[in-house]
Each structure stands twice: as structure tokens, then as C-alpha cells.
Amino acid sequence: MAPAANLLEAATKTPSNLLPLWEASTLQAKVIAFWQAIDPEFPDEVDSNQPVSNWIAIIAAFAPSILDYEQPAPNSGVGLNTQATFQTTVDYIYRLCKFAYYYAAQGLISATQAAAILTAYNAQFA
Amino acid sequence: MGYPQPDPDQYTLGGQTFWRLNTLLVSDGDMYQSKQGSGGFAIGPDSDIAKVNIAYFDDQVPGLMNQIAISPQRPFGGTMFARNSSQYLPSQRPGRFLIWPDEIYNPDWRPGDFDPGNYRLDFITPVLDVVEYFAPIGLNASRNDKEYLFQELPDNANAAGGGAIWGLLIPFYGRRYASIFTENFDTHMTVQQHIYGLTYCESSSVLTGDSGLVEVQAFTPMAAAAIKVIKASISGMFDALFLKFTYGSDNGETGTSDVVIRVRVSDQEV
Numbered sequence: 001m002a003p004a005a006n007l008l009e010a011a012t013k014t015p016s017n018l019l020p021l022w023e024a025s026t027l028q029a030k031v032i033a034f035w036q037a038i039d040p041e042f043p044d045e046v047d048s049n050q051p052v053s054n055w056i057a058i059i060a061a062f063a064p065s066i067l068d069y070e071q072p073a074p075n076s077g078v079g080l081n082t083q084a085t086f087q088t089t090v091d092y093i094y095r096l097c098k099f100a101y102y103y104a105a106q107g108l109i110s111a112t113q114a115a116a117i118l119t120a121y122n123a124q125f126a
Numbered sequence: 127m128g129y130p131q132p133d134p135d136q137y138t139l140g141g142q143t144f145w146r147l148n149t150l151l152v153s154d155g156d157m158y159q160s161k162q163g164s165g166g167f168a169i170g171p172d173s174d175i176a177k178v179n180i181a182y183f184d185d186q187v188p189g190l191m192n193q194i195a196i197s198p199q200r201p202f203g204g205t206m207f208a209r210n211s212s213q214y215l216p217s218q219r220p221g222r223f224l225i226w227p228d229e230i231y232n233p234d235w236r237p238g239d240f241d242p243g244n245y246r247l248d249f250i251t252p253v254l255d256v257v258e259y260f261a262p263i264g265l266n267a268s269r270n271d272k273e274y275l276f277q278e279l280p281d282n283a284n285a286a287g288g289g290a291i292w293g294l295l296i297p298f299y300g301r302r303y304a305s306i307f308t309e310n311f312d313t314h315m316t317v318q319q320h321i322y323g324l325t326y327c328e329s330s331s332v333l334t335g336d337s338g339l340v341e342v343q344a345f346t347p348m349a350a351a352a353i354k355v356i357k358a359s360i361s362g363m364f365d366a367l368f369l370k371f372t373y374g375s376d377n378g379e380t381g382t383s384d385v386v387i388r389v390r391v392s393d394q395e396v
Contacts, residue, residue, distance in 0.1 A: 061189030
């Protein structure tokens, strides 16, 4: 796992950063902590926050279904859908970071809001 | 991203029976929304993006959020309510349709041999075209064929010495056919054309290497034209076509080079 200097780097590092968390079966808790950390920064009443708000809604709704690495039993050689939930998690975090990077570059969210996402990313995933 | 996005509310107030989201993609994280109830969703006629996800409010699933994906082969018809007064859980964000591309697009990708001093790279930005219908209708989500015409290679200060490169990326998501016509009208310069199929991924940007190489062909000055046809059943499917033109020496001439390239892409194998 490696800290990201900006949200674009965070996006491209997402597969490698989330892999050890998935393998340690801590990914679900980390993702929940991540969305809860950025949630207060994007009140839905502000129109320009709503795209990020939508990503938060998607990640929050999905997070409880993230499966632990070992399914259904350790070393059984059977992975029941856990690879799929890992890849979906990677996809959502990757897209949120990519979106926020370009959205912030257009000035549609503040530098403070973008920094909050990056800080939460590095705190939970790096 | 086209923001602020076109507002579905204005379409309904105007009495239209559909809302069309037709925008250039900025990144593959682009996110759009509609607060209007729907009679169906379909890929729009000019979309380069072939698969689009839609999240909607559903009382019977965890988080109260369900998803459906639409494609040219599979539009979705059926009444859905946006449920603005309800909230997704656990985020407590209001109900509405959430719309985002399922494809990956990375304008920051660079070829392995990229040299900023000797290499020009042009991306044709993918179009995201989605139609939300406000009344139940018969859905036909076929995409139009697209055609791209380039009548000059871009000038490159290094072309006189030979070896300069122009790279061109054309969206190819879900396409099954391409016809690439190339003709070199230049009186002096030989141009070598490489055609690659690219598949983006989230980490290293692209599945790279010569495995994606479809064709290499050299066009000598004033040579006859050539057409390369790519079919998914033979070459596989890609996110983008990458055309790479390596300029030969132009014997000291400067200015653009008279090379015509016409690319047509289609969902149907001809």
C-alpha cells in the first residue's frame, strides 16, 4: 500500500492498495470508514456536491455486501463471489477518485473538499 | 464532464417525453442524475460508451438501492419512480436515478515509446449519450455508425528528420467492426501505420504490448490506398483503436503531409 499525492494517483493505485485490505478481510470496515469520513464534506443541499454525494450513496449502499477474503471457509479453495465484490469495490473507489480529481480541476468542488477525499483515502487505504 | 448537466426537470416542464444526456466524457468517474420518474432508459444514438449503469430506489434490497445496466443490445423499459422524498441507506441521500458509464476511459494513458519531443497524441473524446423516456414506448437502442475523416497528418517539426510519430485514439467500446482507409498522397514521405486495439484497465491504464497489435503497414509516397477491416469475431473487442503513424524522412520539406485516413466503426459486423 502506498499513499497517493493526488486523487488521480489515488485512483490508479486503488487496485494495488485495496488488495491487501481485502486479503486481510478488513476491506469492508475500511470502505465504511472512508465514506463516513468524507460524508460531512458534501451536504446534498449544495447542487455542485450532488455528483460526489451520489458516489457516496453508491459506495455506502454497497459496502455492507463486501465479502471477506476467505469464502466460505479458510483454505477451502473456493471463493464464493468475494473476488466480484472486491473488484466492484475497486471500481467504485477508482471512479470516485477520478471524478473528484477532474471535478476539482474545474473548480466545481473546493480544494478543501478534494483534500478531504484524498486524506480519507490515504488514511484508510494507503 | 458537461456540468451543470442538462436538467430533466426542464424537459418535463416543456412537455417532452424524453430527456437526453448527450455529453463528452471527461473521465470514467463522471456521474449524472435524474430526479424524474422514468418509462425506460436506452443508450442514445450517438454514444461511444456502450454500457451505462443506472442506480434506482428499490424498497426490497439492502441499502434500498438497486442497479441496472443498459447497452445497445439491452435497453430497459418499465415504469420507475425516482422517489425524491425517500432516502438511500445508510448514506441518507435522497432518491433519484444515478447514471454513470461502465466503461473505462483514461486520457492520461501514454504509449510505452511516448516521447513528448517527438510524439503527438490525440484522443477522440468518447460521447456518453443516454435517453430517459418519461412514458412507456417501444425501445430501439441501436447506435449509429460513426465515421472519422482526417485529411492531413499533423505537422511535426521533427518530421524532416524522420521518425516523428502521431498517435490517434478512437473510441471503440462495444463496437464489432471497423474499416480503416488510408492513402498517402504525399509526394516525398513514406508513412508507416500501426493499428492497435487498446483495453483500458484501472491500474496500469491499458493492457499493453504487442498483443493488441492488429496491423502494420507502410505507405510509400503516392502509393495506392489500402483498407484494413477489423472484425470482433477475428480480432477481439477493444475500448479504443490506436492508430500510430511514423513519419519517414520528407527530404527536407516542411508542412503537413497529405495522408488521408477515413475510419468507420459499427456495432454490426459487415
